Amino acid sequence: MIPPRPGLVVLDASFRYGDIVVLDDESLSVEPGETLVVTGENGVGKSTLLYLCAGLIPVSSGAVLLDGRSPDRVHPSALFRAGVRRGFVFQQGGLLSNLSAFANVVLALRYHADVLGLDEATVDRRARDALARMDVARADMHALPAHLSFGVRKRVAVARALALEPNFMFFDDPDAGLDPESARLVQDLLVSCRDDPRITSVVASNHRGLLDRLEVQPHELCGGKLLQRVSRFVV
Amino acid sequence: MRPSAFFDPRVAGQATSRRLVAGVGVRAIAALHATTRALATLGGAFGSVAAPGSAARSVARRVLLMQILFTGVQALGLVSVIALFLGATIIIQIGMMAPATTGDILGRILVAVVLRELAPLGTAIIVGGRSGTAIAAELGGMKVNSEILALSSLGIDPSRYVVLPRLLGVVVSVLALMVYFGVVAIVGGYIVSLPIIPSSFGALRAGFSEALGPADLLLFFGKGVGLGTIVGWASCHFGLQVSVSPTEVPQMASRAVVTSLLGCVVFNTAVTAAFYWAVGSPMRY
Numbered sequence: 001m002i003p004p005r006p007g008l009v010v011l012d013a014s015f016r017y018g019d020i021v022v023l024d025d026e027s028l029s030v031e032p033g034e035t036l037v038v039t040g041e042n043g044v045g046k047s048t049l050l051y052l053c054a055g056l057i058p059v060s061s062g063a064v065l066l067d068g069r070s071p072d073r074v075h076p077s078a079l080f081r082a083g084v085r086r087g088f089v090f091q092q093g094g095l096l097s098n099l100s101a102f103a104n105v106v107l108a109l110r111y112h113a114d115v116l117g118l119d120e121a122t123v124d125r126r127a128r129d130a131l132a133r134m135d136v137a138r139a140d141m142h143a144l145p146a147h148l149s150f151g152v153r154k155r156v157a158v159a160r161a162l163a164l165e166p167n168f169m170f171f172d173d174p175d176a177g178l179d180p181e182s183a184r185l186v187q188d189l190l191v192s193c194r195d196d197p198r199i200t201s202v203v204a205s206n207h208r209g210l211l212d213r214l215e216v217q218p219h220e221l222c223g224g225k226l227l228q229r230v231s232r233f234v235v
Numbered sequence: 236m237r238p239s240a241f242f243d244p245r246v247a248g249q250a251t252s253r254r255l256v257a258g259v260g261v262r263a264i265a266a267l268h269a270t271t272r273a274l275a276t277l278g279g280a281f282g283s284v285a286a287p288g289s290a291a292r293s294v295a296r297r298v299l300l301m302q303i304l305f306t307g308v309q310a311l312g313l314v315s316v317i318a319l320f321l322g323a324t325i326i327i328q329i330g331m332m333a334p335a336t337t338g339d340i341l342g343r344i345l346v347a348v349v350l351r352e353l354a355p356l357g358t359a360i361i362v363g364g365r366s367g368t369a370i371a372a373e374l375g376g377m378k379v380n381s382e383i384l385a386l387s388s389l390g391i392d393p394s395r396y397v398v399l400p401r402l403l404g405v406v407v408s409v410l411a412l413m414v415y416f417g418v419v420a421i422v423g424g425y426i427v428s429l430p431i432i433p434s435s436f437g438a439l440r441a442g443f444s445e446a447l448g449p450a451d452l453l454l455f456f457g458k459g460v461g462l463g464t465i466v467g468w469a470s471c472h473f474g475l476q477v478s479v480s481p482t483e484v485p486q487m488a489s490r491a492v493v494t495s496l497l498g499c500v501v502f503n504t505a506v507t508a509a510f511y512w513a514v515g516s517p518m519r520y
Binding site for chain 2: 054075076079085086087092098107110112113114157161170
């Protein structure tokens with residue numbers, strides 16, 4: 001029996017992706033409000049590690065717990081209802097291609113409006129605030145993702161994650177491919193997440209500028225092991 | 236043949252048998268896994284009907300309405316043309332093969348051929364070819380672009396937001412289009428074929444009244460729900476089987492259509508056989 005524990009806990013987890021061993025019987029924990037930065041060579045499985053930590057894909061063995069709860073992959077809303085709110089910024093954005101930028105941000109707010117206790121006006125305001133915080137122009141709000149530049153798409157993806165006021169944030173190469181202005185905006189946001197005691201963050205990146213800004217000791221993923229791990233969770 | 240130091244036919248035969256058994260075993264296990272995954276897709280969708288969340292239900296309802304618009308309403312033109320010409324063809328064929336056919340006999344034949352068979356199967360094939368491929372390709376694209384993972388990360392159930400509305404949308408559309416198909420095929424076909432078979436519409440209607448029974452309503456509804464479920468299920472399931480590459484999308488879309496076509500034909504035949512086993516010959520009914 002695993003005792004409930006806040007923050008992110010990965011316990012004796014293994015995962016293999018073809019020939020790549022992403023996790024090899026590895027454990028780690030990230031305390032609430034802490035930030036874990038993962039680096040590693042291209043193709044070593046940083047993105048997959050993030051998916052595993054967020055509970056988006058299942059580990060082959062072991063367990064992943066978010067605030068003491070095991071993510072339900074079939075019904076992820078169960079985790080949300082239990083108070084675990086995840087925000088995930090995908091490498092390519094992961095925006096729904098048939099919805100406008102605004103609709104992408106509004107969707108999850110509407111879906112969980114009863115859980116969050118939001119009315120339609122609040123949903124609308126919160127989505128606009130999140131987009132404005134990421135400096136998304138009003139003209140871009142009602143455009144489909146295909147009509148937006150990569151930088152704007154990524155900023156919309158961050159806004160979508162932020163709008164839910166998550167207690168877990170996962171950033172997969174957040175400033176890759178962005179122009180300097182967008183990269184600075186995303187880095188500022190990452191720093192504010194790092195300093196926010198309510199948000200537990202995991203960042204996967206090799207970008208020196210971002211790592212310097214975050215000033216968090218990075219952990220290198222190599223051969224299924226996270227080197228310089230923060231702490232080992234003991235049952 | 237005498238065994239040599241290099242080749243012993245008995246050993247070779249045993250090895251071949253083992254390979255054969257292993258091959259069958261591997262295929263059986265793969266088929267079992269595929270069936271389990273397919274059932275999980277269906278189970279997840281139907282299971283989410285009872286999931287809590289009034290707001291989530293409202294969001295899913297909007298997706299359902301859009302799906303009915305794309306699958307049902309926007310297919311009306313195509314269904315009209317196909318139903319009209321198929322209906323006319325059948326009436327012309329009957330007129331040519333049996334010129335002495337009376338209106339009431341024609342009505343009975345049309346009930347048996349058009350309403351019980353052609354409308355359900357024709358509609359399912361049209362919806363499968365038109366919307367089934369679109370759904371499978373759309374969901375495949377969503378998998379490739381991490382959109383399904385993104386939904387999960389936001390706490391949105393893909394089975395509720397993506398699969399269920401599409402599945403129900405296809406079922407509702409198939410049912411509605413079946414009715415439409417039947418009406419257009421019979422009324423339109425009758426009008427088109429009037430110069431060839433000069434029978435009164437009253438006699439035709441009398442034939443319908445005699446042939447149609449309460450069991451037909453059950454058959455029609457059962458076929459509509461069953462065929463719609465097969466098309467919607469196959470489309471969603473194969474779309475979600477795309478893993479990482481865009482090249483998988485057309486492959487899975489093709490598998491979705493082929494599977495739903497085969498499933499529809501087998502299901503339709505089985506239900507028809509069960510129906511006539513239960514109610515007897517259409518000409519005595």
